[in-house]
Amino acid sequence: MNRKSAIGIFDSGLGGLTVMSAVTKLLPKENIIYFGDTAHVPYGSKSNKVVTGFALAISKFLVKHDVKLIIVACNTASAFSLADLKKKIKVPVIGVITAGSAMAVKNTKNKRVAVIGTEGTIKSGAYLKEIKKQNKSVKVFSQACPLFVPLVEEGWFDAKITKDIIKEYLTEILKKKTDTIILGCTHYPLLKKSIQKVIGGNVEIIDSAIAIANEVKNLLHDKNIENDAKQGRHVFYVSDCPEKFEKLGSIFFGKKIKNVKKVELEK
Amino acid sequence: MNRKSAIGIFDSGLGGLTVMSAVTKLLPKENIIYFGDTAHVPYGSKSNKVVTGFALAISKFLVKHDVKLIIVACNTASAFSLADLKKKIKVPVIGVITAGSAMAVKNTKNKRVAVIGTEGTIKSGAYLKEIKKQNKSVKVFSQACPLFVPLVEEGWFDAKITKDIIKEYLTEILKKKTDTIILGCTHYPLLKKSIQKVIGGNVEIIDSAIAIANEVKNLLHDKNIENDAKQGRHVFYVSDCPEKFEKLGSIFFGKKIKNVKKVELEK
Numbered sequence: 001m002n003r004k005s006a007i008g009i010f011d012s013g014l015g016g017l018t019v020m021s022a023v024t025k026l027l028p029k030e031n032i033i034y035f036g037d038t039a040h041v042p043y044g045s046k047s048n049k050v051v052t053g054f055a056l057a058i059s060k061f062l063v064k065h066d067v068k069l070i071i072v073a074c075n076t077a078s079a080f081s082l083a084d085l086k087k088k089i090k091v092p093v094i095g096v097i098t099a100g101s102a103m104a105v106k107n108t109k110n111k112r113v114a115v116i117g118t119e120g121t122i123k124s125g126a127y128l129k130e131i132k133k134q135n136k137s138v139k140v141f142s143q144a145c146p147l148f149v150p151l152v153e154e155g156w157f158d159a160k161i162t163k164d165i166i167k168e169y170l171t172e173i174l175k176k177k178t179d180t181i182i183l184g185c186t187h188y189p190l191l192k193k194s195i196q197k198v199i200g201g202n203v204e205i206i207d208s209a210i211a212i213a214n215e216v217k218n219l220l221h222d223k224n225i226e227n228d229a230k231q232g233r234h235v236f237y238v239s240d241c242p243e244k245f246e247k248l249g250s251i252f253f254g255k256k257i258k259n260v261k262k263v264e265l266e267k
Numbered sequence: 268m269n270r271k272s273a274i275g276i277f278d279s280g281l282g283g284l285t286v287m288s289a290v291t292k293l294l295p296k297e298n299i300i301y302f303g304d305t306a307h308v309p310y311g312s313k314s315n316k317v318v319t320g321f322a323l324a325i326s327k328f329l330v331k332h333d334v335k336l337i338i339v340a341c342n343t344a345s346a347f348s349l350a351d352l353k354k355k356i357k358v359p360v361i362g363v364i365t366a367g368s369a370m371a372v373k374n375t376k377n378k379r380v381a382v383i384g385t386e387g388t389i390k391s392g393a394y395l396k397e398i399k400k401q402n403k404s405v406k407v408f409s410q411a412c413p414l415f416v417p418l419v420e421e422g423w424f425d426a427k428i429t430k431d432i433i434k435e436y437l438t439e440i441l442k443k444k445t446d447t448i449i450l451g452c453t454h455y456p457l458l459k460k461s462i463q464k465v466i467g468g469n470v471e472i473i474d475s476a477i478a479i480a481n482e483v484k485n486l487l488h489d490k491n492i493e494n495d496a497k498q499g500r501h502v503f504y505v506s507d508c509p510e511k512f513e514k515l516g517s518i519f520f521g522k523k524i525k526n527v528k529k530v531e532l533e534k
Binding site: 038047050147149150159160165168240 | 305413418421428435506
């Protein structure tokens with residue numbers, strides 16, 4: 001592991017590319033290896049044990065590729081598997097939940113924060129625990145929004161149907177008068193504009209992708225392992241359907257994705 | 268394999284329970300083993316090779332449990348894997364696509380049939396091929412409806428949002444003036460009433476679950492392997508989250524599901 005080593009980023013599928021996009025904007029010199037576990041997507045509806053098994057196999061793959069740091073760019077895997085990964089993987093592992101929580105705690109004035117995410121993330125209570133760890137006096141309200149991921153994957157970012165579904169999910173949360181809402185799923189930044197329209201301008205939306213990019217920058221600086229290349233290289237691996245990943249991935253990444261390689265992971 | 272042997276039914280998750288429900292209604296004396304591959308759900312967005320790998324592992328598990336027949340109660344796996352399973356599995360294997368197609372071909376008067384299903388099923392063109400094989404003169408129109416499965420799993424069977432989404436997906440299909448529409452996904456029977464409201468009474472909806480139950484009855488009769496018990500036993504296995512399967516499964520099965528066992532499949 002040295003400064004030229006890549007940053008490893010993984011997610012169950014495409015969503016983590018919003019995290020990678022934020023990281024590349026802040027750290028354009030870094031080499032990055034992305035792994036999308038498209039054979040097992042989505043993680044949100046699966047159990048702790050199964051998701052942690054996938055997360056460990058992917059992390060081992062990334063370590064074999066000599067990464068200097070692993071970002072768990074998937075909220076479900078961060079919720080379920082981060083503690084296990086930190087124990088078993090020899091490079092630093094950071095997850096979206098700690099970063100998103102810190103940003104929300106810093107932002108909230110009235111100490112009322114909402115979290116939205118997949119069923120797995122919300123049921124795990126991981127954001128609640130993390131926010132309470134950071135500041136006991138913050139009240140946390142949460143809502144699972146299972147239809148948001150398929151809506152994003154369908155490309156219906158600001159259709160009327162999408163806004164109706166956002167309203168349906170967020171009505172109860174809005175009654176709680178939170179001033180901050182965490183997008184607790186890496187797909188959700190693509191619905192950010194529609195969500196903002198529904199909830200109005202007085203509620204601040206926290207995008208964990210931006211939060212974690214800042215955390216990575218600080219960590220690399222503290223450890224003095226920032227890359228000094230002119231332009232970092234980006235490599236993409238998936239466990240299934242590389243063509244589909246190339247096609248849809250660009251929407252999440254914000255620019256064209258090429259040469260996605262399919263690999264089979266050891267169990 | 269004898270008449271007391273069970274019928275094996277598998278699906279990527281819960282959806283196949285609509286098939287099991289139809290089979291138990293028609294054949295209440297049969298023992299049935301159901302396998303829901305909840306660790307890998309959904310199949311609809313995954314590749315042929317990955318889905319066929321799952322389907323083979325499950326079929327081997329069912330054969331070990333001495334089934335006399337396997338129903339592939341998943342449209343994606345039927346589209347991708349049926350030919351492979353027929354070659355490699357020693358008991359008869361039947362899929363929902365052949366049965367649903369036959370029922371549609373029999374039903375259509377104007378020789379115009381629509382098929383709706385997951386992305387995987389529709390892209391495979393399996394219904395188109397099967398219908399054309401059965402009757403070359405039938406025109407087939409198809410539409411992938413990726414939001415239907417999460418809508419069903421959310422329990423929004425007849426919400427206004429659901430009808431809006433059905434309209435969005437079916438507008439183009441309706442212009443084709445088909446008189447028959449195949450529900451090419453085992454989740455869709457739970458949206459049948461809402462779909463019928465949107466498309467009107469002049470289009471007949473074909474439920475593959477009912478079609479395949481009839482096919483199974485004929486096959487058992489022809490081979491003289493019908494069970495003669497008073498009441499068949501029903502056993503349920505899943506690859507993840509048995510509690511969730513018990514809770515949601517009853518909606519698909521139409522009655523309470525208990526004692527769901529979690530197993531890990533050999534690769």
